[in-house]
Amino acid sequence: MTIPAPRLEEITPGNLDAALGIRVRPDQEHAVSPVVKSLAEAYVHPGIAWPRLIVDGGRPVGFLMACLGIDWYEDGSVLRSGLWRLNIAAGEQGKGYGRFAVESVAAELRRRDTKQLYVTWHPGPDGPEGFYLGLGFRPNGETSGGETVGVLELD
Template identity: 75%
Template structure:
């Protein structure tokens, strides 16, 4: 019987499954490993929202979201969005990335937000096609060497 993916808070019981997730080798330069994300979540309590993506008993991915952060540091541009997305090597193409984005969008809506922001590495080997296919549009901004995209949740 097929199962549906769901999000799970990171706990001592699933920590090893989370940090054991690996993207395809050719994608490792595009996204930080889960262990780095969890370290960032630890030093940014209340900002980072890390979640394991499971399908039944299997860990298939990881996401980390953020809510209402001061994007530019000026106190006027607060954003929510997807900070990190790692889908396991052999699980890509199964709809788990879409599920992750839809889950973050639902949480942003639940918190009263109307836009989902994310960043991606540009270039032929980056995930731009994935994000554009989901309806994200580049804002014309960059964050470091990454493209900033936004999805209107209206």
């Protein structure tokens, strides 16, 4: 018997409510925008935003949104791709879904011949810095909206 692995699903009318139902822990809500905001941003950034529902065994466990060639400085001088948003459901954290999400975005960026994966995170003891550092991201010395900017080199 094969155990199903987590997978990504495009957001569709059929899974929209499941995506909107993803909630992080209350103590994390200040550090990540809700899925509804991400989907609104995806709507106004077509072709750049890459939103996906994370599903395991038929149940929704998280949401991610990658950015594909976003205009980092709003002047067209630097385009970057990376993990824009990551929301793992409160009861599903610590089960490897965050790692799966990052690895899935990295695989998509490699497929697109992108050499670096960027992410920003809320600094401080209640933020996800340890998670991202543990996956190999390194701060690049920049901040964005008060958040730390990290980069993962994709080989």
